[in-house]
Amino acid sequence: MMKVQILGTGCPKCKALEANAIKAIEDASLDAVIEKITDIDQIMDMGVMMTPALAVDGEVLSVGKVLNKDQVLALVKGGR
Amino acid sequence: MACSCSCGGDCKVTLLYACSGAANTGLLADQVSRALSGRGVGGMTCLSGVAAGLSGFVVSAQEADKNVVIDGCKVGCGARIFKEKGLPFEHVVITDFGVTKGETPVTAELVELVSDQIAQRIA
Numbered sequence: 010m011m012k013v014q015i016l017g018t019g020c021p022k023c024k025a026l027e028a029n030a031i032k033a034i035e036d037a038s039l040d041a042v043i044e045k046i047t048d049i050d051q052i053m054d055m056g057v058m059m060t061p062a063l064a065v066d067g068e069v070l071s072v073g074k075v076l077n078k079d080q081v082l083a084l085v086k087g088g089r
Numbered sequence: 090m091a092c093s094c095s096c097g098g099d100c101k102v103t104l105l106y107a108c109s110g111a112a113n114t115g116l117l118a119d120q121v122s123r124a125l126s127g128r129g130v131g132g133m134t135c136l137s138g139v140a141a142g143l144s145g146f147v148v149s150a151q152e153a154d155k156n157v158v159i160d161g162c163k164v165g166c167g168a169r170i171f172k173e174k175g176l177p178f179e180h181v182v183i184t185d186f187g188v189t190k191g192e193t194p195v196t197a198e199l200v201e202l203v204s205d206q207i208a209q210r211i212a
Contacts, residue, residue, distance in 0.1 A: 055143075055144075056134070056143050056145025056146035056148075056149060057148075057149055058102065058104055058132055058134050059102055059152060059153070062145070062148075064144070068144045069144040069149075070144070071148065072145070072148045072149050072151075073102070073152045074152070
């Protein structure tokens with residue numbers, strides 16, 4: 010199962026990205042789970058310097074952007 | 090760092106990378122980068138993470154408003170890494186500030202002086 014990770018400390022934009030990711034997964038019926046990473050040390054360990062960020066199975070695909078549902082889906086299905 | 094989160098508004102994100110090489114110039118590059126980060130001029134992050142191709146570091150560099158690579162000497166290892174990865178950057182070389190590789194002692198005063206000059210250059 011794919012793990013879609015949302016990196017952010019809990020601000021509104023992080024929550025918006027999470028909501029869009031959930032909707033993308035649900036609408037596309039993807040076999041995926043959402044994991045929220047809110048610990049700043051863990052976020053920094055992943056090299057992410059701007060939040061919100063999105064990663065799939067540990068691979069960071071987007072940084073500093075609130076992707077919409079379609080953008081999330083495009084990244085999750087096809088990489089950058 | 091000046092701005093680490095896009096959540097708060099339209100702030101510009103400047104990321105700082107130091108070569109941190111073995112010579113006095115590499116040490117100074119590292120200490121200047123830390124000093125600039127402490128002042129809020131930018132956020133220091135890991136050049137080696139970019140070199141290793143770790144996704145978070147590379148994507149952060151792609152999305153930053155400005156990347157400043159601080160190399161110790163003209164060999165320019167940091168700049169070469171950014172060129173290889175196709176990443177945009179501004180280049181600063183410590184020996185351009187009157188520092189001689191293998192000779193000039195790294196002092197707190199020198200760190201302050203070079204930091205001031207770089208801060209003005211990249212502002």
